[in-house]
Amino acid sequence: MYRIREYRNSARLIYKKMNQASSAAIGIWFNVGSRNEELSINGISHFLEHLVFKGSKNFTGDEIKESIEGVGGSLNAFTSEENTCYYAKFLSKHLKKVSRVLSDMVLCPLLKAADIAKERTVIIEEIKMYKDLPQFQVQELFDAMLWPRHPLGRNIAGTIETVSGITRKQIQDYHRNWYGSSSIVVSCAGNMDEELLEGFVEGVFGALKPTSFSSFLPFVPLNEGPQVKVLSKDIEQTHINLGFPALPRFHKDRFILGLLHIILGGNMSSRLFNEVREKKGLAYEIGTHVKKLHDTGVFFVHAGIDNKNLAQASEVIFKELDKIRNAKVSVGELRRAKDFFISQSIMALDDSLEHMLWVGESLSNLGYIQTKEEMEKEIQKVTAADILRLGRQIIDWNKLYFAAVGPQKSGLEEKIRGLMPV
Numbered sequence: 001m002y003r004i005r006e007y008r009n010s011a012r013l014i015y016k017k018m019n020q021a022s023s024a025a026i027g028i029w030f031n032v033g034s035r036n037e038e039l040s041i042n043g044i045s046h047f048l049e050h051l052v053f054k055g056s057k058n059f060t061g062d063e064i065k066e067s068i069e070g071v072g073g074s075l076n077a078f079t080s081e082e083n084t085c086y087y088a089k090f091l092s093k094h095l096k097k098v099s100r101v102l103s104d105m106v107l108c109p110l111l112k113a114a115d116i117a118k119e120r121t122v123i124i125e126e127i128k129m130y131k132d133l134p135q136f137q138v139q140e141l142f143d144a145m146l147w148p149r150h151p152l153g154r155n156i157a158g159t160i161e162t163v164s165g166i167t168r169k170q171i172q173d174y175h176r177n178w179y180g181s182s183s184i185v186v187s188c189a190g191n192m193d194e195e196l197l198e199g200f201v202e203g204v205f206g207a208l209k210p211t212s213f214s215s216f217l218p219f220v221p222l223n224e225g226p227q228v229k230v231l232s233k234d235i236e237q238t239h240i241n242l243g244f245p246a247l248p249r250f251h252k253d254r255f256i257l258g259l260l261h262i263i264l265g266g267n268m269s270s271r272l273f274n275e276v277r278e279k280k281g282l283a284y285e286i287g288t289h290v291k292k293l294h295d296t297g298v299f300f301v302h303a304g305i306d307n308k309n310l311a312q313a314s315e316v317i318f319k320e321l322d323k324i325r326n327a328k329v330s331v332g333e334l335r336r337a338k339d340f341f342i343s344q345s346i347m348a349l350d351d352s353l354e355h356m357l358w359v360g361e362s363l364s365n366l367g368y369i370q371t372k373e374e375m376e377k378e379i380q381k382v383t384a385a386d387i388l389r390l391g392r393q394i395i396d397w398n399k400l401y402f403a404a405v406g407p408q409k410s411g412l413e414e415k416i417r418g419l420m421p422v
Helices: 044-054 061-069 092-107 113-131 134-146 160-165 168-178 194-204 254-265 271-279 307-324 331-348 352-365 372-380 384-394 412-419
Strands: 003-006 012-017 023-030 074-079 084-091 184-190 227-232 237-245 283-292 297-306 401-406
Touching (some): 012 194, 012 352, 023 092, 044 061, 044 092, 044 168, 061 074, 061 092, 113 134, 113 160, 134 227, 134 237, 134 297, 134 401, 227 412, 237 307, 254 271, 254 307, 254 331, 254 372, 271 283, 271 307, 297 307, 307 384, 307 401, 307 412, 331 352, 331 372, 401 412
Antiparallel strands (some): 023 084, 023 184, 074 084, 237 297, 283 297
């Protein structure tokens, strides 16, 4: 189903031919992100991501955008803790043109001093924008609690201070050190010309000089006990993140965790959505989230709550979390969660862009691809006993992290601790 090519220099290609599609999507992945950064250059991965769009050896910044958007395609990129990805979606007939532009911009960016100066101010404005959004601010506070004194606990975009101090030489060195062959995965999905794709990737990425790949700083859990932190902000709602350390990306129980997430807060049929929003009307936004990284992970609840209802909503959330670690889910509830998990995964892969992102992330981070059939088999074999076991393992009240941003007065930390189940 999937074609994978690994070249002598360790660069890799993965692609999936989708004969019924009219589009194709291609992504160029680098195994580098914010967790590879030293404190003094926090934000440099994201900074570099912005800069490659400004011009390359063979294309100006305008030509990069117009070459893809001018034929009806879309162009974008993202930086995460462990990856940077540049990607495009387009009509299949434009594969050669898009591949040439995308590869030139990521491998040969000009990184002009004038562009760096202008983009620095843009990123600083981006950082300020997120500081004004409590749902992002609470995530930043939560991450800093969960991964203290570690790159994972820092803002991916950096701070105003670090971004202001990053030099052109540091950006050039970072590109040279981290955008090498051993870090690269090219992923593609859609109705593409397979021979053209393979020939292009081998000729461009397979011909790069071999490079070694540096590792990142591992995270060692500190087990500092339950923590509650509040950032006072004069806003109409209080935003909270509350959660627990969870599973790394490779863990054998990751599909059990996926079902636990769906049952508790993954859709409108979930327990938290029904109890907190539908039955009690305590929040508009309520749901659970899972983040899986190479050596760590987190399971958490995010909610936006009326300020006067914070204690009541938190108590309801605590009770629902405690309930799933003390009693098995019903046969019907587990069946519905499995059907949702499997169906959402399959439907997402109908789209060439989503399929490209999935296979690219899988090969970059897992080193292999799990087929739809293999995933379905793993999901189907999960039992109610598995959910109960993992719920008890993860929802450990001695390891709770609770972050809040809102106009709360002193004493909230003690109140939240008092609401926690014993």
